Amino acid sequence: MMTTPVKPEIQVVYQRPDSFTDLTTHYCPGCTHGIAHRLVAEVIDEMGLREKSIGVAPVGCSVFAYKYFNMDFVEAAHGRAPAMATGIKRVLPKNTVFTYQGDGDLASIGMAEIIHAAARGENITVIFINNAIYGMTGGQMAPTTLPGMKTTSSPFGRDVELSGYPVRMCEILATMEGAGYIVRRSLHDAKHIRQAKKAIRLAFETQERGLGFAMVELLSSCPTNWEINPHEALDFIAERMVPVFPLGDYKVNEELKH
Amino acid sequence: MPVKGWIEVHDLHCKGCALCVSACPQDVISLDMERLTPKGYHPAHLIADGCTGCAICAIVCPDAAITVYREAPVHPQKAPASA
Ligand SMILES: Cc1ncc(C[n+]2csc(CCOP(=O)(O)OP(=O)(O)O)c2C)c(N)n1
Numbered sequence: 001m002m003t004t005p006v007k008p009e010i011q012v013v014y015q016r017p018d019s020f021t022d023l024t025t026h027y028c029p030g031c032t033h034g035i036a037h038r039l040v041a042e043v044i045d046e047m048g049l050r051e052k053s054i055g056v057a058p059v060g061c062s063v064f065a066y067k068y069f070n071m072d073f074v075e076a077a078h079g080r081a082p083a084m085a086t087g088i089k090r091v092l093p094k095n096t097v098f099t100y101q102g103d104g105d106l107a108s109i110g111m112a113e114i115i116h117a118a119a120r121g122e123n124i125t126v127i128f129i130n131n132a133i134y135g136m137t138g139g140q141m142a143p144t145t146l147p148g149m150k151t152t153s154s155p156f157g158r159d160v161e162l163s164g165y166p167v168r169m170c171e172i173l174a175t176m177e178g179a180g181y182i183v184r185r186s187l188h189d190a191k192h193i194r195q196a197k198k199a200i201r202l203a204f205e206t207q208e209r210g211l212g213f214a215m216v217e218l219l220s221s222c223p224t225n226w227e228i229n230p231h232e233a234l235d236f237i238a239e240r241m242v243p244v245f246p247l248g249d250y251k252v253n254e255e256l257k258h
Numbered sequence: 259m260p261v262k263g264w265i266e267v268h269d270l271h272c273k274g275c276a277l278c279v280s281a282c283p284q285d286v287i288s289l290d291m292e293r294l295t296p297k298g299y300h301p302a303h304l305i306a307d308g309c310t311g312c313a314i315c316a317i318v319c320p321d322a323a324i325t326v327y328r329e330a331p332v333h334p335q336k337a338p339a340s341a
């Protein structure tokens with residue numbers, strides 16, 4: 001029997017998401033802020049939300065996030081992204097509104113705004129990048145800095161007697177009745193990155209289904225200020241950060257489970 | 259026969275961080291020390307056959323610099339049951 005040889009078909013398995021602009025980011029090589037950006041862009045593409053999405057950028061290394069996402073974006077004052085997102089969502093309830101915030105932005109100067117947005121049950125999505133440091137300003141200690149961790153403002157390591165203990169945002173926000181989805185994930189390897197993407201998707205679905213405040217905390221690297229290479233920085237997340245910030249689901253609205 | 263895949267690395271986005279190099283399960287990526295990108299980094303490139311198109315490199319790339327391709331498996335047409 002004769003079979004005509006079939007020319008193999010070429011599939012694109014992976015390509016840059018449409019929700020990205022063509023700009024190259026200013027992030028340091030190997031900084032996982034870029035992975036978090038990409039996951040958000042992929043979820044927005046897959047859910048078809050780009051035309052109605054409005055992002056709120058923070059102050060911190062991700063201050064220029066509005067340049068990298070190909071969609072409407074505004075820039076908030078330091079820590080105030082949840083307040084700005086509240087206003088936008090209340091005026092434009094049909095739009096999808098999300099903030100993207102670092103740990104200095106969200107857990108330090110913006111602590112009041114995030115707590116009250118969750119307490120009010122604002123129907124917004126928050127992407128929270130915890131790299132245990134103030135990246136943008138030169139690596140100072142953040143509320144999330146690990147005990148004993150050296151930073152430019154704790155050169156002998158964080159002394160908990162002097163500066164207190166790390167703040168765990170998921171654990172705090174999960175106590176808020178207005179919260180619909182509060183989870184912590186990590187960006188330290190391909191498997192965890194896939195899990196992070198699923199969580200980001202659910203955080204946007206929480207908003208689309210009107211189930212209240214949603215936040216995904218992502219453990220993220222800062223190789224520059226941690227003063228290690230990008231690969232070692234991923235190991236640092238897995239070995240040093242995860243024990244202090246356990247991964248898991250802290251609050252999931254029942255309706256999201258089916 | 260393993261699935262045949264390959265990657266393309268975008269010169270403007272790649273920052274030579276090497277996260278794809280350590281993540282590739284087939285060990286077929288390295289940084290190209292002979293070349294610099296317009297931004298001054300040694301870009302990642304394929305160094306051997308054996309890429310399966312698994313996309314793990316693209317998943318860990320912080321700069322969305324990698325496009326992954328794969329040859330779709332070809333199923334030879336079966337002869338019709340009755341002639
Ligand atoms: C009102 C105000 N206070 C302080 C600063 C200085 N500042 C800029 S970014 C930043 C912290 C950024 O850290 P984080 O939110 O963790 O973001 P990262 O850079 O680590 O991603 C601080 C304190 C500022 N810009 N505005």
Ligand code: SF4
Pocket residue numbers: 026027028031032033061131135136221222223224225
């Ligand atoms: S300073 Fe740290 S958080 Fe900021 S871009 Fe560089 S590696 Fe990323």
Ligand code: SF4
Pocket residue numbers: 263264265281282283284285286287308309310311312313314315316326
């Ligand atoms: S697609 Fe998979 S096998 Fe191919 S280079 Fe990337 S990680 Fe390696």
Ligand code: SF4
Pocket residue numbers: 030267271272273274275276277278279301302315318319320321322323324
């Ligand atoms: S992970 Fe991306 S940016 Fe880093 S070396 Fe590989 S292709 Fe370049």
Ligand SMILES: [Mg+2]
Pocket residue numbers: 102103104129130131132133134135142
């Ligand atoms: Mg930070």
